[in-house]
Amino acid sequence: MSLAVVQTRAQLGISAPPVSVEVHLSGGLPSMSIVGLPETGVKESRERVRSALITAGFDFPQRRITINLAPADLPKEGGRYDLAIAIGILSASGQLKGWKPTPDLEVLGELSLSGEIRSVRGVLPAAVAAGRLKRTLVVPRDNAEEAAMAEEVEVLAPVHLIELVEHLLRRRPLAPVVVSESDVGLVDMPDLAEVKGQLQARRALEVAASGGHNLLFSGPPGSGKSMLAARLPGLLPDLAARERMEVAAIASISGRDVRPACDGVRPFRAPHHTASAVALVGGGSHPRPGEISLAHQGVLFLDELPEFPRRVLEVLREPMETGEILISRAMRQTLYPARFQLVAAMNPCPCGYHGDGTDRCLCTPDQIRRYQQKISGPLLDRIDLQLHVPALPPDALLAPTQPGESSAEVRQRVVRAHERQLVRQGCMNRDLGGTVLEQVCGLDADGRVLLTRVMERYQLSARSCHRILKVARTLADLAGQSRVEAAQLLEALAFRGCVDDADAG
Template sequence: MVSKVLTVSFCGIEPQIIEVQAQISSGLVAFNIVGLANKAIAESKERIRAAFSTIGLAFPNKRITINLAPADITKEGSHFDLAIAVALLTEMEIVPQEEVDSMMVMGELSLDASVIKVNGILPAAIKASEEKLGLICPKENGPEASWSGNDLILLAAKLIDVISHFKGSKAMEKAELPQNAPERKPLPDLADVIGQEESKRALEVAAAGRHHMLMIGPPGSGKSTLAKRLIGISPQLSSKEKLELSIISSLAGEMREGFLVNERPFRTPHSSASLASMMGGGRNAKPGEITMAHLGILFMDELPEFPRFIIDAMRQPIEDKVITISRVHNHITYPADFQLIAAMNPCKCGYYGFSDNTCNKMPRCATDYQGKISGPIYDRFDIQIFIQDTASLISKSDFAQSSEPSAIVLQRVEEASEIQAKRYQDVGISKNSQLDGENIRKFIKLDYDAEKILKEMVVKFSLSMRGMNKLLKVSKTIADLDKSQAVNKFHISEAASYKSSKVLKF
C-alpha cells in the first residue's frame, strides 16, 4: 500500500501541487526521501522521528520510502515536514486515507512535535481554494491563511492535534481573520522639506504617473529626504495590489501579524548589495530587492557607487516589469513592477557645478564619476532633476515659507491617478508610465505649439525613441494633474525641464 498526501512547492510566486507518497515495506531498516529533495527536506526524517517519539508513537523499524512527485522538479523548504509525517501516519493506518484526500498539508515539525510557522502559506491557501481543497497549516499561520477565503483551513499547534482531529476525538481550530490591525506609523511629510519647490513638483509628477526619477545634487541637499516622502504622496493600494504584495511578503516571511500589506514597499538596498540580492537568485533562487519593491519604490542612493554590472542589469526589469532567473531544469519568474528612484552626486567629491568647494581634478572628477552610468540607463529615467544646494535655497525668497503637506499633494495625485485608470481601463494598464507602442500615439494628443517644442527637444537633446516617448508620457501626467485632455506647450515644456541627455555640461 502507498499513502498519498498533497502539499505544495514554490516556483517563483506560483505554488505547484506536490504529492507526497509514503511506503512502509519489509527489508533493511531505512528512511529514504527521493524526488529531488534539498537538504532541508532530507533532514526532515530526523525531526519526524523525534516528533513521533515525543507523542509516544513507535516509529516503524522497516524500510520507509518517501517520494515527492513529480520527481523531476526540485523541492526545497521545511514546510514538507508535516505532509511527510501525515503520509506516514496514513501508511501506518493511524489516519484514514480518505480523510486526507481532500486536504493539503504544510508545516515544519519541531523535535517536541510542535508545528512551526512556515513561509508561503497565503499563496498555498489560495491554491488550495482554487483546487477545492482544504489546508492543514501551523496555528501561527492561521490569520495569514484566512485571507485566502478558503473555508476549510485547519490549524495545528502540535502533531497530536492532527491525529486527534482525524480520529474524531478533538477537532482542530479553523482559521479566522485577524482583529485589531497594527497601528500604522506616520509617513514622512513633505511639509518637513523647506524650499525645494521645483524638486517637490517633480516628485509629485513622478508619483502621479509612477515615473522613474533621478536626482542629482551635492551632499546634504535633501535627495534622500525627498525620496523617503514619495510613499506619502503615492496613491493607495487597491485590494488586488494588497493581495499581490501580501503573497510576496508571505513567501519572504515578512507579513506583519498575519495582516495584508496595506502600504507600498520602500526598499533601500546598499551599494554593496550583490547581483543575486538585487535581481533575485542564489542557491535557492529567492526573490531579490526589485521583487520586494514590486508595486512600490526601489531607492538606489549613490547610484554610481553600485557595481556597473548591477546598474546595467536593471535595464530589462525596468522595461519588462518582471525578472526571470534561469536554471538548468526550469525558469523562475518573479514580478518586478517597481518605481526606480535614484540619487547621485555630480562627482566623486560631490560639489561639481553647484559650489566653489570642488577639487582640483575637475572636470575629470565628474566625467569619470558620471561615466559609471551608461547612456541607456540615463535614458530609462523619465525625470532627471537637479537638487539645489543650501546656498541657493537661502537666497530664495520662499525659503521661510511653510511647505505644502503631503495630504494636499496626495489628493492631486489620486485625482490624476483616477483619470489615468479610467482612460486606460480597456487596454489593461493604469498609469501613463505604462504606455507603449500605438497607445502612446492613441492617447497622447499634442496641440500645435506642443508638437513644435517636442521636435526642438528631440534635436536639442538628441533623444532616442525611448527618450521621446518618456518625454511624452511625463507631459501627459502633467496634463492630468492640470486636468487637461490635451498636452499643451506648458505641459511639454515642464516635462522637457525634467529631461536632459547629459547630467551636467562640462
C-alpha cells in the first residue's frame, strides 16, 4: 500500500481554507474514487487526471485508487484539485523517485486532457493564505501574476504537468514568479473640469468622496446626473493595503482582473435597472459575489433608481448598514464584504420634467407620487446627500468651457480630509457610531436647538439625524475645523433638503 498527501486550498467566499489531498493506492480491481464531499466538477477530475497522466507519458496505476479531500465537511467544487490529485498519484505510485510531498508546498490548478495546466478562480486568496505560512504555491501560468501580488509567498507557474514534475525532481527548476511594475499612473478617469456649472452638485461630490457618504441626484433628463456620478471615482483616495487585498480577492473569485485593485484603484459598478436581487447581492447554487460586493470599497452607481424593482432595492438596506452580505443556502453560508458607496440618479417624475420651470411635464400628481414612492422611506433614510440637479440654461450650456477645478485639485482636499478622519477615529465618517459619534460630532447649544427644530419640522428619524451629523463632520474636516459649527450643520441640512430660507435665517 502507498499513501501520498498533497496540500491545496479550497474557495469559500473570499477565504481559502486548506485542503489535504490524500491519495491511497491498494490492491483490488482497478478503480478510482474520490471522497470528501466532492461536487460534480471534482468527480469529473478522475477522467481529466487519468488522460493527462497518460498523455504526458506517465503510467496510470492499475490499482484501487482512493482519494480523500480533507476536511470531509467542506464542500469542494471545480477543477482546482486536478493538479494536486495528479501529483499525489505520481508520488504514491513511485513515479517521483526521490521526492515526497511536504506541507511547505501547495498545488493549485486544473488539468486539460493533454496535461496543460489551466487557470482557476480564487488564486489570490490562496496565495495570501499560503504567504502567511511562508509556503510555496504552484499555480497555472495564467494565474501567476495574480498570485505573485500576495506578500511573502513564493509562486511557481508551470505551463504543463511535465514542467512541474521536472521541477520536483530537480532536473529543471522553475524560477519564482516576480510581479511586474504597476501602470496605475496610466489609469484614465473622467475629469471634473469637464463639467459645466453645477457648483452645488460638484460640492456634493467632494463631500461624498471625503466622508464616504451615499448620494442621490434628482433632476430632469440631460442635467448631467450620470456625468457627475462618473467623476466620483477620480476624487476618491487610493485603497489602503488591507483594502486592496479585500477588493482584489473579490475580483479573483469572480474571474476578473485583480491588477486595478492591487494598484489602489477603487471599483466603480453601474448595473442596469433590469438587474435582479441576486445579481445585486450575490447568490446562486454556488454563491458568487454580486454587484454590491464587486463595488466593495468603491462606488455602486444606480442610474434611473425608481426603474429598479422595489424588492430589488430593498435588499440593499442591510448591507448599507453592516458593510457585508451573508448568503445562506441549504448546504452552506457565505459571507462577502459589501462596504460600498451608493450613488444614485433619478428623474422627479415619469416624464422627467416635473419642477423644471417649464410646462413640459404632463404627469398627474398621483403619477408623480407613485413614481417617487417606488423608493422606500427606509432606503432614502440611508442616503446622506439628496440633491436636486437643475438643467443648465441654453446660454450656459453653449458657452465656451471655462477651466474649472480638476479632479486632481479636488482630490487633494478629499485626501487631506480623509487623513484627518483616520488620525482622529481610525475610520471614515460614514462608519461613525455610538459614543464615538457623539464625541466627534458634538454640537453646541445653538446647534442642538437648530437640529431639534428641524427634526420636529421634517419628522426626521434618529438615523437621519446621525447621518446629518456625519455629513456636518465631513464638512468641518474639509474646512480644517476641529468642531462642527453652525455653518457646517446648516450646509448638511441643506444637502438633506431640510433647510429653507426661514431655517437659514
